[in-house]
Amino acid sequence: IKENIDKFQNILADEKIEKYGFNLKEKIVQLKMKNVELKGNLFDIAIARYVTGHNIFKKDIFSMVEEYRRILKENNQEYLFYKVEMPLTEVLAWMEINGIRVDVEYLKNLSRQLSGEIKILEDKIYKEAGEVFNINSHQQLSKILFEKMKLPPVKKTKTGFSTENSVLEELSKLHPLPKLILQYRELHKLKSTYVDGLLSYVNKETGKIHPTFNQIITATGRLSCSNPNLQNIPIRTEKGSMIRKAFCPSDNNIFYSFDYSQIDLRILAHLSEDEKLMEAFFNDKDIHTETAQIIFPPDSLFSSGYTDKEKRRIAKTINFGIIYGMSPYGLSKELNITPEEAKVFINSYFEKFKGVKKYIEKIIKEAEKNGYVSTILGRRRYIPELKSEDKNQREFGKRVAINMPVQGSAADMIKVAMNNIYEYFRKRKLKSKLVLQIHDELLFDVYPEEEEEIRENVKKLMENAIKLKVPVKVEVKKGPNYLELE
DNA sequence: GCGATCACGTA
């Protein structure tokens, strides 16, 4: 291999020679590790298939490229493919090589501490249950809870009774055992997936974790991350968020986080041109509070039963629900109310946000007519479910039609930003590194001397990646680790 | 060893 690389180095490094291939990121990473640059325009067949949704096969790669070029042109996806996805491949390769440092000693300590706490909980659980059993086994846990203790099963699964969070929450009112199971689950998840799991991925050479960023997996255009997945590091509970403290910049550097603020709803405002939604963003309002004030007008009868805080929580849930193509049933479950009550909230929302209502109707019609929906940059998702015999499948198809253009356009935007940031870093020969992308957030390992210019310029590059009909806002935070950012 | 199932972490 070494000899071959030497032999072809001139070709690999030649900017005028295009490179065709399948999963080129892998090759870029392998070459980069041997300090060999791969230059010239790239054409990745796997990414062309992902973007076009066509599965072309021909005897040689040249005819395949030729056919994909034709389809990309026909679909109006040339900008998306050549100017967004192909350049991004190199950015992702860079990120994978950069990796992210973790404090191994801290995690090892956390592991020991969790072991102790888990042991204590196990003893309490066995005592309450009156026997020793495998707490991680749904079957065994079900037997204990619903047969031995005779607690009422609230919810079913395909194979038996559910023991999920919300069920155990409900059962805690009747018996101390469910609460202990919940505590056990939280700690066990943290230890196995995040503490011990992450430790097993630390690279011996670099002392860093180098995950894989998958470019051709998701149905919406988002990235995914695996081995390990660093896009789902806990934050919601206090114990969980302690995992974030383990992620830190390399020596003497500072962590910077750049976060798109309410990007999904801004994109919805852009796509729907809804008057009230646009106005809220132009006036830089807290969008959930603003939504609450709009759907619960002060003089309205049905707003009187709730505190301001409750109204904001409901409005926030509805805002999320809108993006997911919510049904009264779905919203009712989330808010713990009846579907009829949920229906009232939804009606009130659509009465005020008429533009959003019209947009949703329009996008569903369009999806039914074309068989697919698109993002701002022309990324497509075909939705065969809309033609299904099954009503549930068709309803699912409608929710997808609502959600994909929003989620996917946000993905378009951050991808453009990442490319522009990479180009900027190269031009300026900056040493700082992009280490993570978490859908609407970018995390950097920053050298102190580059702090100022990066803070200003990354923010601008993100805010100006794609121009919307509403302002785009990026929040900048910094700190000594992934937990303590401000 | 592998896939299905369940549960649960994130945006």
Add this chain to the structure above:
DNA sequence: GTACGTGATCGCG
């Protein structure tokens, strides 16, 4: 209600 990836168990082989 959207989009993902991982760990543990269990039953098949």
